[in-house]
Amino acid sequence: MRISxxxxxxxxxxxxxxxxxxxxxxQTQLATNKRMLTAADDPxxxxxxxxxxxxxxxxxxYATNRANANSSLALVEGALNDGGDLLMDVxxxxxxxxxxxxxxxxxxxxxxxxxxxxxxxxxxxxxxxGTGGYLFSGYRGTTIPFIQTDTGxxxxxxQGQRKLQVGSSRSIAISDSGxxxxxxxRTGNGSYQTVMVDxxxxxxxxxxxxxxxxxxxxxxxxxxxxxxxxxxxxxxYSVTDTSTSPASAVLSDEPYVSGKQITFDGTSFSIHGEPxxxxxxEVKPSEKESIFTTMTTLVKALRDSGDDTTSRATLSNxxxxxxxxxxxxxxxxxxxxxxxxxxxxxxxxxxxxxxxLGIQYDGTLSKLQDLDIVxxxxxxxxxxTTLEAxxxxxxxxxxxxxxxxxx
Numbered sequence: 001m002r003i004s005x006x007x008x009x010x011x012x013x014x015x016x017x018x019x020x021x022x023x024x025x026x027q028t029q030l031a032t033n034k035r036m037l038t039a040a041d042d043p044x045x046x047x048x049x050x051x052x053x054x055x056x057x058x059x060x061x062y063a064t065n066r067a068n069a070n071s072s073l074a075l076v077e078g079a080l081n082d083g084g085d086l087l088m089d090v091x092x093x094x095x096x097x098x099x100x101x102x103x104x105x106x107x108x109x110x111x112x113x114x115x116x117x118x119x120x121x122x123x124x125x126x127x128x129x130g131t132g133g134y135l136f137s138g139y140r141g142t143t144i145p146f147i148q149t150d151t152g153x154x155x156x157x158x159q160g161q162r163k164l165q166v167g168s169s170r171s172i173a174i175s176d177s178g179x180x181x182x183x184x185x186r187t188g189n190g191s192y193q194t195v196m197v198d199x200x201x202x203x204x205x206x207x208x209x210x211x212x213x214x215x216x217x218x219x220x221x222x223x224x225x226x227x228x229x230x231x232x233x234x235x236x237y238s239v240t241d242t243s244t245s246p247a248s249a250v251l252s253d254e255p256y257v258s259g260k261q262i263t264f265d266g267t268s269f270s271i272h273g274e275p276x277x278x279x280x281x282e283v284k285p286s287e288k289e290s291i292f293t294t295m296t297t298l299v300k301a302l303r304d305s306g307d308d309t310t311s312r313a314t315l316s317n318x319x320x321x322x323x324x325x326x327x328x329x330x331x332x333x334x335x336x337x338x339x340x341x342x343x344x345x346x347x348x349x350x351x352x353x354x355x356x357l358g359i360q361y362d363g364t365l366s367k368l369q370d371l372d373i374v375x376x377x378x379x380x381x382x383x384x385t386t387l388e389a390x391x392x393x394x395x396x397x398x399x400x401x402x403x404x405x406x407x
Contacts (some may be wrong), residue, residue, distance in 0.1 A: 056361040072174040111302035136178030145178040152292035196317040202276030209269025216266030228277035294325035
């Protein structure tokens with residue numbers, strides 16, 4: 001069979017190019033530590049690697065979101081801690097204000113100190129989030145939450161909770177509504193409240209009651225009225241349900257004993273001191289009241305207080321009401337703070353699982369994409385030897401000619 005010189009050169013060139021291309025590809029794999037240089041190398045593995053890469057990118061973004069959420073919740077937790085400390089200071093001042101030996105000037109000084117604490121608490125409620133917004137304004141992040149008024153403060157935010165996606169199926173609240181924290185405080189004992197009616201002339205003081213039977217609570221408004229008559233004077237009381245039409249008697253002309261429990265329709269409370277004829281107390285369902293309203297009312301009560309028996313009884317009743325409001329507000333802040341703490345704890349767990357998931361993604365991508373270095377180096381050495389042999393053989397073959405043997 002005759003083979004032309006042209007065919008010899010073309011075949012040799014093609015073979016050398018093929019060997020050089022294979023060697024160059026192996027060298028690129030070694031340089032990048034990637035088994036697949038293009039999707040054509042392994043279409044199925046390439047598609048799977050793309051899916052895993054996208055999932056890994058999302059997981060990384062969730063980790064960033066969790067870090068941001070943790071930072072925001074830390075600011076909320078710090079603000080709530082400051083607010084709780086302020087309320088405990090005010091509770092101490094309320095106890096101090098109840099000291100019967102204090103003068104009006106002393107009570108005015110306490111009122112001034114409570115007013116300063118209220119301004120501090122207002123500052124806490126208006127805490128900035130560090131990004132040009134406020135922590136407690138709900139979705140209206142750039143609106144200052146509270147504006148002080150003559151009766152307390154007005155909330156300007158909304159009820160929303162800003163959230164961040166911190167996992168593939170989990171979003172978490174990174175803020176709390178200022179209304180839910182500072183205005184969601186139940187008066188009285190949380191179920192009902194006993195409030196002195198303005199204009200009482202005696203020295204009767206109502207204590208915080210308790211629910212004696214939850215099944216008997218009606219949610220109605222009642223009026224407790226004292227009657228003092230006879231010689232010697234005998235004090236009795238009657239309770240009227242004012243929510244019915246017409247008003248209906250619940251208790252009539254019951255003998256009054258200072259400190260003895262008064263119980264009706266699931267409520268139970270006591271009244272201490274000596275009431276005057278016609279003195280009244282209202283017993284009504286608990287309501288929501290802003291802590292700023294509670295503190296403003298408290299300050300006014302201290303500044304308006306006098307030193308006679310009636311004035312001291314009035315102040316004691318208002319101090320008891322304020323103390324109940326402060327306790328409710330502090331409990332509410334502690335509840336929200338516990339919720340914030342649980343969210344931060346959940347973020348820690350999500351961080352841990354997200355880190356484990358990232359390791360799994362890295363392992364999967366490594367199996368799909370990474371090069372077997374030992375195998376590749378061995379293959380490269382083989383390709384190099386083959387190429388060198390081909391080059392030498394081609395050189396030898398291309399040097400052969402009949403003219404070398406014609407003398």
